[in-house]
Amino acid sequence: MTVRHTPVLIVGAGYAGLTTALLLAWRGVPCALVERHQSVSPRPKAHGINRRSMEVLRVVEGLEADLFSASRAAPESAAITIAETVTGCEIRRLLEPGAKRPPLLSPVDICHIGQNRVETTLLRYVRALGVDVEFSTVVRRLSPASDHVVATLRNETSGEESIVLADYVVAADGAGSSTRSALGIKMIGDDAISHAVSILFEADLTVPMRGRGTVLYYLQNPAFTGAFVSCDDAGVGQINIEYDPRHLSSADFDGMRCERMVRDALGMSDLDVKIIDGMTWTMAALVAERLTEKRIFLAGDSAHVMPPVGGLAGQTAIQDAADIAWKLAFVYHGHAGSALLETYEAERLPVAHMTVACQVKNYVERLRPDREDLRIRPAEEDYLSVAMGYRYRSSAIVMDEPDDGQRVESPLCPSGLPGTRLAHVPLRQNERMISTHDLVGRELVLLAGPDGGGWVDAARVIAQHRPLAHYQIGVDLRDEADLFCARTGLEAGGAILVRPDGFIGWRSRSSHLDPAPILDGALNQVLCRDRAML
Numbered sequence: 361m362t363v364r365h366t367p368v369l370i371v372g373a374g375y376a377g378l379t380t381a382l383l384l385a386w387r388g389v390p391c392a393l394v395e396r397h398q399s400v401s402p403r404p405k406a407h408g409i410n411r412r413s414m415e416v417l418r419v420v421e422g423l424e425a426d427l428f429s430a431s432r433a434a435p436e437s438a439a440i441t442i443a444e445t446v447t448g449c450e451i452r453r454l455l456e457p458g459a460k461r462p463p464l465l466s467p468v469d470i471c472h473i474g475q476n477r478v479e480t481t482l483l484r485y486v487r488a489l490g491v492d493v494e495f496s497t498v499v500r501r502l503s504p505a506s507d508h509v510v511a512t513l514r515n516e517t518s519g520e521e522s523i524v525l526a527d528y529v530v531a532a533d534g535a536g537s538s539t540r541s542a543l544g545i546k547m548i549g550d551d552a553i554s555h556a557v558s559i560l561f562e563a564d565l566t567v568p569m570r571g572r573g574t575v576l577y578y579l580q581n582p583a584f585t586g587a588f589v590s591c592d593d594a595g596v597g598q599i600n601i602e603y604d605p606r607h608l609s610s611a612d613f614d615g616m617r618c619e620r621m622v623r624d625a626l627g628m629s630d631l632d633v634k635i636i637d638g639m640t641w642t643m644a645a646l647v648a649e650r651l652t653e654k655r656i657f658l659a660g661d662s663a664h665v666m667p668p669v670g671g672l673a674g675q676t677a678i679q680d681a682a683d684i685a686w687k688l689a690f691v692y693h694g695h696a697g698s699a700l701l702e703t704y705e706a707e708r709l710p711v712a713h714m715t716v717a718c719q720v721k722n723y724v725e726r727l728r729p730d731r732e733d734l735r736i737r738p739a740e741e742d743y744l745s746v747a748m749g750y751r752y753r754s755s756a757i758v759m760d761e762p763d764d765g766q767r768v769e770s771p772l773c774p775s776g777l778p779g780t781r782l783a784h785v786p787l788r789q790n791e792r793m794i795s796t797h798d799l800v801g802r803e804l805v806l807l808a809g810p811d812g813g814g815w816v817d818a819a820r821v822i823a824q825h826r827p828l829a830h831y832q833i834g835v836d837l838r839d840e841a842d843l844f845c846a847r848t849g850l851e852a853g854g855a856i857l858v859r860p861d862g863f864i865g866w867r868s869r870s871s872h873l874d875p876a877p878i879l880d881g882a883l884n885q886v887l888c889r890d891r892a893m894l
Contacts, residue, residue: 361521361522361523362522362523363522363523363524363525364522364523364524364525365524365525365526366390366391366392366492366524366525366526366527367389367390367391367526367527367528367688367692368380368384368389368390368391368392368526368527368528368529368530368688368692369391369392369394369509369511369524369526369528369529369530370384370391370392370393370394370529370530370532371394371499371529371530371531371532371533371539372394372395372531372532372533372534372537372660372662373393373394373395373397373400373479373483373493373495374400374401374479374532374534374660374661374677375406375475375478375479375482375660375674375677375678375681376530376532376659376660376661376662376677376678376680376681377393377395377530377532377533377659377660377681378393378400378479378482378483378486379416379417379482379677379678379681379682379685380530380532380659380681380684380685381393381486381491381493382417382420382423382482382485382486382489382491382681382685383416383419383420383681383682383685383686383689384491384685384688384689385486385489385490385491386419386420386489387685387686387689387693387802387860388689388693389688389689389692389693390490391491391492392491392492392493392494392524392526393486393491393492393493393494394493394494394495394497394498394499394513395493395494395495395496395497396496396497396498396516396533397495397496398495398496399495400476400479400480400483401475401476401479402476403474403475403476403558403560403598403637404474404475404476404477404560404589404591404592404596404598405474405475405476406474406475406668406671406673406674407472407473407474407475407574407576407589407591407671408470408471408472408473408574408671409427409470409471409473409478409674409675409678410470410671410672410675410747410748411461411465411466411468411469411470411747411748412466412675412679412747412748412781413674413675413678413679414427414466414468414469414470414471415466415467415468415797415862416678416679416681416682416861416862417678418468419800419801419802420485423481423482423485424468426481426485427471427473427478427481428471428473430473430477430478430480430481430592431471431472431473431477431592432573432592432593432594433472433473433573433574433590433592434472434573435461435469435470435471435472436457436458436459436460436469437457437472437572437573437574438455438457438459438470438472438572438573438574438575438576439453439455439456439457439572439574439575439576440453440454440455440575440576440577440578441453441454441575441576441577441578442454442577442578442579442580442726443577443578443579443580444579444580444581444582444627445577445579445581445624445625445626445627446568446575446577446579446588446625446626446627446628447567447568447626447627447628448627451580454726457572457573462772464772464783464784464785464843464847465748465771465772465784466748466771466784466797467784467786467795467797467798472573472574473592474591474592475674476592477592478674494513494515496515496516496517497513497514497515497516498513498514498516498538499511499512499513499533499538499539500512500513500514500521501542502529502539502542502543502656504653504654504655504656507527508525508526508527508655509525509526509527509528509529509654509655509656510523510524510525511523511524511525511526511529526655527655527692528655528656528657528688528701529655529656529657530656530657530659530681530684530688531656531657531658531659531662532658532659532660532661532662532677532681533662534660534661534662535644535646535661535662535665537658537661537662539656539658539662540648540658540662540663543653543656545648545649545650545653545658546648546649547646547647547648547649547665548646548647548648548649549644549645549646549647549665549716550644550645550646550734551642551644551646552642552643552644553643553644553645553667553720553723553734554585554602554642554643554728555602555603555604555605555640555641555642555643556586556600556601556602556603556640556641556642556643557600557601557603557610557613557618557621557638557639557640557641558598558599558600558638558639558640558641559598559599559600559601559613559618559621559622559635559637559638560591560596560597560598560635560636560637560638561596561597561598561599561618561619561622561633561634561635561636562595562596562633562634562636563595563597563622563626563631563632563633563634564595564631564632565590565594565595565596565597567628568588568590568597568626568628569590574589574590575588575589575590576588576589576590577589578669578726578727579601579625579727580727580729581624583624584601584602584621584624584625585601585602585727585728586599586600586601586602586625586727587599587600587669587727588625588626596636597622597626599621599622599625600668601621601625603640609640610639610640613638613640615635618635618638619633619635622635643667643668643723644665644666644667645665645666645667645716645719645720645734645736646664646665646666646716647663647664647709647712647713647716648662648663648664648709648712650705650709651663651704651705651708651709651712652701652702652704652705657684657701657704659677659680659681659684660676660677660680660681661673661677663680663708663712664676664712664715664716665716666715666716666719666720667719667720667722667723668719669719669722669723669726669727670718670719670722670743672715672718672719672746672747673715673719675747676711676712676715679708679711680708682861683704683707683708683861684701684704684708686859686860686861687700687701687703687704687756688701689860690827690860690887693827695826695827695887696887696888696889697887697888697889697890698888699755699888700756700887700888702755702888703754703755703756703888706752706753706754706755707752707753707754707756710750710753710767711750713736713739714739714740714741714746714750714767714768715746716736716739717735717736717737717738717739717740717741718740718741718743718746720734720735720736721735721736721740722743741767741768742768742770744770744771744772745768745769745770745771746768748771748781749768749769749770749771749780749781750767750768750781751766751767751768751769751777751779751780752779752780752863753779755885755888756859756865756885756886756887756888757778757779757863757865757866757886758778758857758865758866758867758882758885758886759777759778759779760778760866760867760868761777761867761869763777771783774847774848775849776847776848776849776850776856776864776867777849777864777867778864778865778866778867779863779864780863780864781862781863781864782796782797782800782848782856782858782862782863782864783796783847783848784796784797785839785841785843785844785847785848786840786841786843787833787837787838787839787840787844788837788838788840789836789837789838796844796858797862799829799831799858800858800859800860800861800862801860802827802860803827803828803829803860804826804827804828804829804857804858804859804860804865804883804886804887805828805829805830805831805857805858806819806828806829806830806831806855806856806857806858806879807831807833807844807848807855807856807858808830808831808832808833808854808855809832809833809844809845809850809851809852809853809854809855810832810833810834810835810839810845810852811851811852811853811871812832812833812850812852812853812854812855812871813832813835814853814871814872814875815830815832815854815855815868815871815872815875815879816830816831816832816835816855817875818875818876818879818880819879821876822876822879822880822883826883828883833845848864848867849867849869850867850869850870851869851870851871853870853871854867854868854869854870854871855867855868855875855879856868857879857882857883857886859886865882865886866882866883866885866886
């Protein structure tokens with residue numbers, strides 16, 4: 361039996377696992393990725409990458425362009441509607457084609473692309489970065505020790521077993537996570553909101569599409585409840601229709617029944633339909649009681665399961681990965697103390713609860729208004745704020761000013777408070793226009809106001825020992841619209857420290873007579889280090 365070592369073992373090649381591998385390898389951390397299936401998802405499943413997730417992924421050069429190239433739909437071509445059937449009576453329109461993003465919301469657009477194409481693209485980048493990827497491989501046993509985790513793997517094709525000694529493990533092995541179960545971590549919430557069958561099919565969708573790039577219909581019909589979404593391939597669609605397991609089972613969904621369900625959902629009784637495949641599944645709203653166990657971290661569906669209504673499940677998985685990946689990388693490279701890894705749960709678990717509550721709310725409002733009893737009202741916030749405006753509170757956030765206790769803020773009205781996402785501000789760097797988000801990714805970044813030269817001087821010294829980039833508005837970057845200070849809450853002499861995940865870790869609203877020890881202390885706290893480097 362072979363024995364090998366890897367700094368990070370990632371279990372599962374879905375959104376969370378692939379993104380973790382991508383962002384670790386891009387930051388120079390060797391890792392291995394194992395997946396029990398023979399390949400990444402062949403089905404579209406989730407559809408779309410939202411702006412926050414694209415901000416996370418686009419740090420890897422070329423990836424943003426490749427994801428948009430893999431989608432057949434333009435960013436502004438989407439339509440979302442609540443209706444009785446796709447071609448029948450409309451109840452409410454949620455999104456019209458041509459809707460443009462607010463100019464200061466983000467530097468990126470939503471990418472309308474199916475999960476299968478996303479995962480295929482991410483896998484190509486992961487392999488190009490040198491990650492060891494093994495499909496048809498299961499983790500038979502995980503044994504956490506004080507300074508490593510012993511993983512026993514089995515290749516299901518060859519039957520061969522091997523042992524991996526991993527410094528850390530990221531468990532991204534889905535809703536039925538065997539890793540989570542083996543660790544004895546419970547899921548809290550409703551494990552059976554409803555039962556549904558998902559049907560992938562081919563048909564002439566000219567009438568339902570009406571020239572639009574991508575469409576999503578939530579179907580409230582007296583005879584059925586479900587959804588229709590177009591796919592990346594013209595003439596391919598997917599429906600999800602709820603059913604009662606007391607009267608139907610998986611075996612009942614044969615070809616003829618599935619064809620009839622597609623025609624009913626589209627409201628086209630004479631449509632020629634070819635069924636590609638179908639599968640039954642259970643809708644749930646669950647969050648793990650904890651996200652860490654010694655050196656093992658839960659991410660994606662292994663950490664939270666939610667109704668697929670609103671598109672945030674996959675996004676939350678990508679953003680889990682963004683949080684744990686930069687922290688593992690900084691610990692691996694010796695830039696941060698190991699206590700930084702303890703902040704993963706403190707930051708991501710509250711986001712999981714809010715996101716699940718938001719998706720349940722969407723399910724009730726868009727599909728089942730008769731199920732108000734399902735809503736998790738104490739955890740509800742508005743959709744855009746949950747998607748892009750969630751706030752972090754942990755020992756890696758320096759809060760030296762009054763905290764209003766709010767869980768989210770509107771990304772349209774950013775405050776610049778530590779623990780919030782960096783606001784998008786257009787800036788001119790030399791002769792090109794960039795976003796503040798183009799400056800973050802690998803390092804910590806100090807952004808100082810036009811009179812904040814003292815902060816930059818201090819950062820220049822500290823950067824000799826730390827991964828710290830530094831920029832001053834008016835010197836290194838031109839703020840032609842005069843927006844930077846207003847959107848970060850700074851006076852002209854202030855500064856912010858931005859983490860590699862694009863969240864503000866520290867802020868000084870104004871200048872200081874002796875900025876070096878203040879900045880160094882802030883860095884120590886953000887990186888959970890015990891001593892100064894100066």
